[in-house]
Amino acid sequence: MATEAKRDVTGGRLEQSEYAENFTDYHPPLNGHEAAVEADRCYFCYDAPCMTACPTSIDVPLFIRQIAANNPKGAARTIFEQNILGGMCARVCPTETLCEEACVREAAEGKPVKIGQLQRFATDTLMNSGGDHPFERAEPTGRKIAVVGAGPAGLSCAHRLALHGHDVTVFEAREKGGGLSEYGIAAYKSVNDFAQKELQFILDIGGIKIETGKKLGTDISVEALAEQYDAVFLGIGLANVNALGIDGEDADGCEDAVDYIAQLRQASDLSKLQVGRSVVVIGGGMTAIDVATQTKLLGAEEVTIAYRRGQDAMNASEYEQELAQTNGVTIRHWLQPKSLVLHDDGSVAGIELEYTSQSNGTLSGTGKTVTLAADQVFKAIGQRFDDDPLAGSGLELDRGRIRTDDNRKTNLNNVWAGGDCVRSGEDLTVVSVEDGKIAAESIHATLSA
The missing domain is CATH 3.50.50.60 (FAD/NAD(P)-binding domain)
Incomplete structure (x- = not known):
């Protein structure tokens, strides 16, 4: 099916000040007082489950105790000894499904210690101090x-x-x-x-x-x-990015989410980045959440994530899903791509999706479909x-x-x-x-x- 209208894809959908506001630090760092108060919430558990839940085995109780003792640089060293990228991990790790989910306060109160934010406080303090590097290289081995x-x-x-x-x-x-x-x-x-x-x-x-x-x-x-x-x-x-497996997915407007995020990350002026008025994202992981949320923040009016299974099966955490929804993204489940709808010039006009159901772990199409208008369709169904x-x-x-x-x-x-x-x-x-x-x-x- 083809339509005569043109895709509405452009830059500059927002005022310049709005771009700066939308893409500011989503989690402002804790100040010294806030970090001390949060550190005092830690029970410093023996055989701490938060440490076991950390893939790099950071001694979480120790670094939090060091923050509580007003030694954030020492805390940072404790972190970096196990994870030299501790600063970035503090920003991007799904702590809500790792260390914080394992926190005993989460089990008892539903409010874990803010381990990720405390980690960022410590690592930022050391990295911003301008002092000596916390590690000294061994004598050269010649290897x-x-x-x-x-x-x-x-x-x-x-x-x-x-x-x-x-x-x-x-x-x-x-x-x-x-x-x-x-x-x-x-x-x-x-x-x-x-x-x-x-x-x-x-x-x-x-x-x-x-x-x-x-x-x-x-x-x-x-x-x-x-x-x-x-x-x-x-x-x-x-x-490589996984293909949708439908005809015409090389059409203008059907894009790889990974490539788009890379363009956004390197853009010196976000107002120059092209974004559609209506956007559909196919996928259920972090890449889908990230591209959907960011296109909304770039000024897209309607952004929809379509995922073939239910919410519980999404790889993106509930927190990240809520983050997207808070920013105006609609998440629809039990939908899989069937075909692209194109304009007369061959560019994307929308996408036809088929409703799915699951029986005994097997996913299948129901034959019922829905068509969503879209100026851009993003593929975010994993990489290979x-x-x-x-x-x-x-x-x-x-x-x-x-x-x-x-x-x-x-x-x-x-x-x-x-x-x-x-x-x-x-x-x-x-x-x-x-x-x-x-x-x-x-x-x-x-x-x-």
Whole structure:
């Protein structure tokens, strides 16, 4: 079906002041008094469940006790010892489903200690202090390690290796390091160029250099790196976006949510970013929430998330879903894409969705449909691994991602991998950080043997 009207996609839907207000820090940091009051709520539990729930095993009771004792820099060091990206994780981690969900105050009162905000208070205090770096690099070992990917996994691995005295070269395909921290999260979660400030903080330990514009499979290869370096770590993430599987999804106006978020993150003037009057997002994870919320904040009048299952099955937490709805996003469940509606010029005019039902865990279409008008349709149904850059390397895959052991070691003698590109990847920044740390310790142990 085609329509004669034109898509309504433009920039400048808001006053300049509205952009600044909409994309300000969504969670203003705690001040010293607020942090002290919140820290006093902690029971400092023995065998604390919040610590167990943290993928990087941060000693949560200890760092909160240090804040309570007016030692936020000491608290930051406690955090950074386990998670060198603790500042970003404090901003983007789904603490409501990790440490805070495990908090005993959550179980008893439904109001957990604000662990994420306390973590941010501590890490920001240290990073803004301008003092000495909290870690001192060991004596150089003369060993050289290549890290592919300057995202959370790669940077975590690089920092831990540099801490042990190894020389690390990080190869990054994009113009900037940071990975998803720089390109992939909602702009209101990380403001004031924090991703680059955190990157510099990591590099300040010394022994790490980053070479940007170096893409695996084009400019570098696993085989060459394995020959030139004592060890290689792959933190290459997920490069491809899953397709909707419907005809015409290459039409003008049917866009990858990941790419759009990256454009938004790098935009120097948000008023120049093109956004539709009516937007439909397909998906139920954090990317769907982030692109939907941000298009609404850019001035879209109607934004709808369509998800094929019920609310409980959405990967985005209830908190994030509520955040989107608070900003005017409509979330509709039990709908899957069937076909795109196009204008006469072949651009997107809307999307036809089919109602779904589930029986014994099996999802199926009901045959009943609804059509939503849309100037933009965003694909946010997950990403998948691109194994083309690994062709000829001999690396073994497991169900479409790199196979590793518990130490993030691949089947190749001197190659490790971690983050979203490995089979156990969980699409969380904090999990990627832990992967990089585990791999670094395994590499160090291997090179020290």
